[in-house]
Amino acid sequence: MKKNSIPYRILFFILITAAIIFWNFKAKSDLNGREEGLKITKWENFYSGDNIHFYYLNPQNENLLKLKKTYGLDKIIDEKKDQFDNSIKIMEFINGKVKAQSTSMTSDKNALEIMGAAFGGAKISDSDYAIIYEECLASVGINVRRGVLRSTDKKISGKSYFNVCEIWSDNYNKWIMIDGVNGSYMTDAEIPLSAVEIISKGIDAVKIAPLKGTKMYVKNMKSYYESYSISVDNNKYGELKSNSKLTFLKEGQLPRLETKEGFIQPTIFVNKPQVFKTSPKIDYVNTGVEKIPTLIFAKKDLKNDTKEVDNFTVGAFMNSYMLTKYFISVNGRDYIKVDTFIDLQIVKGVNSIKLSQDGKTLLREVIIEK
Structure with missing residues (x-):
């Protein structure tokens, strides 16, 4: 399927990582001696909208x-x-x-x-x-x-x-x-x-x-x-629409990409409850009102990780679609144009990831320490 044949929704980003996330989550039953693991010290990347299409089990299955x-x-x-x-x-x-x-x-x-x-x-x-x-x-x-x-x-x-x-x-x-x-x-x-x-x-x-x-x-x-985390796609008996999670944290809390059980699945973090209130009785309509994209981090296969490097794939979504064009700056370097996804190495020390839509204006920043 050609990349531009249909819009990239969240599901495409997640489908690419679904298999490796499963093995990643199973394989890393503990932190393998890493007492702290990855630590997020800045997360200017909370999703604040409610324009997400949820899917539920069909009783006629x-x-x-x-x-x-x-x-x-x-x-x-x-x-x-x-x-x-x-x-x-x-x-x-x-x-x-x-x-x-x-x-x-x-x-x-x-x-x-x-x-x-x-x-x-x-x-x-x-x-x-x-x-x-x-x-x-x-x-x-x-x-x-x-x-x-x-x-x-x-x-x-x-x-x-x-x-x-x-x-x-x-x-x-x-x-x-x-x-x-x-x-x-x-x-x-x-x-x-x-x-x-x-x-x-x-x-x-x-x-x-x-x-x-x-x-x-x-x-x-x-x-x-x-x-608290829920799935975007709750319909296990159908074509997978999304393997992404949505996680609520109270104001002031910072997300974790790594838990006692291992790295989490690709997750959209929020500290406002509105999107969790979405009624399943209302037919989804993409309003297209969101103006700022949100970064999603997906852990890549653990086999290529070292004590010095953790490998991720990063995407950006807005209005329930994955963006096909945006810009990322890592550790203060110049913005580079991204075509849907970018491979990202989290290295020993402080890692700054900045998001822009025009390559100039800063919209999001995440800082992760390893």
């Missing part, structure tokens, strides 16, 4: 239809009830059959396979739980997205992330987070909250329902409620 039929999920819900009430019903059904804990190993199976094992007594991870919960909900027509809560402190004991789901409620006209593993959701003034709202308010300031031992929940889970 044959896998979801089979899942619904096998477990009689349509008989569990009440079509007269709101999506939130029915999501709780599905959660209670799953939790009556499944034992999940964050320390269990994650599989690479689909929901039917996971549920078969889990209903047979096998313990599953929070990631596997989120997969079956997501697909069960989608099979009965509930808009749902899996999300990852993550600690920003790499020194915490255990893994740094925890999986949850968010469902869209017509009654509340918002996304609502449900922690199915712990059988809970959170409210403020009796209104169920999204993950971003919980992070913004602080887990200490919200009501955790319907749990009784909330102090223990806060003690065990508080460290996870520091950042």
Whole structure:
């Protein structure tokens, strides 16, 4: 396919890196002796718009239809009830059959396979739980997205992330987070909250329902409620539209490209909640209102890295499209013209990456220390 035959959307940048990101993430289960890893000291690159096209599971997919039929999920819900009430019903059904804990190993199976094992007594991870919960909900027509809560402190004991789901409620006209593993959701003034709202308010300031031992929940889970990531493309049973993540951080927090578990997938970082509020009920229309592009960093294959160099691919997107022409300056050198993507080496010391659309005017700057 010729490069100029169709506009480059986020998906093209991500598809190029999808395979290597998978192996990269698997291979780097720890920091390989790197106590700090890469450290971002400046990030003038937060996305502030809401012009992103999200994709969701189609309830008519044959896998979801089979899942619904096998477990009689349509008989569990009440079509007269709101999506939130029915999501709780599905959660209670799953939790009556499944034992999940964050320390269990994650599989690479689909929901039917996971549920078969889990209903047979096998313990599953929070990631596997989120997969079956997501697909069960989608099979009965509930808009749902899996999300990852993550600690920003790499020194915490255990893994740094925890999986949850968010469902869209017509009654509340918002996304609502449900922690199915712990059988809970959170409210403020009796209104169920999204993950971003919980992070913004602080887990200490919200009501955790319907749990009784909330102090223990806060003690065990508080460290996870520091950042939240969702996928742009939540439809696993179709042509991949995007492998990019969208991550919310509170004001003043700096992103991390590297966690305890390894380098993250290509990610758009935001510190404003608006884009996370986007309704799945509204047909996407590209408004084209954004004027400043945003950099996305994708880790390349680890095999070419050294103690002195980490290799990345960098792209810039705006209005849900990858730009085919922009300019990058590295460590104060002259701007160079970029044709869609540029290979970037993060070297020992301080690395400054600047973005311009005309080769003169600075629009974004990121500083990464290695």
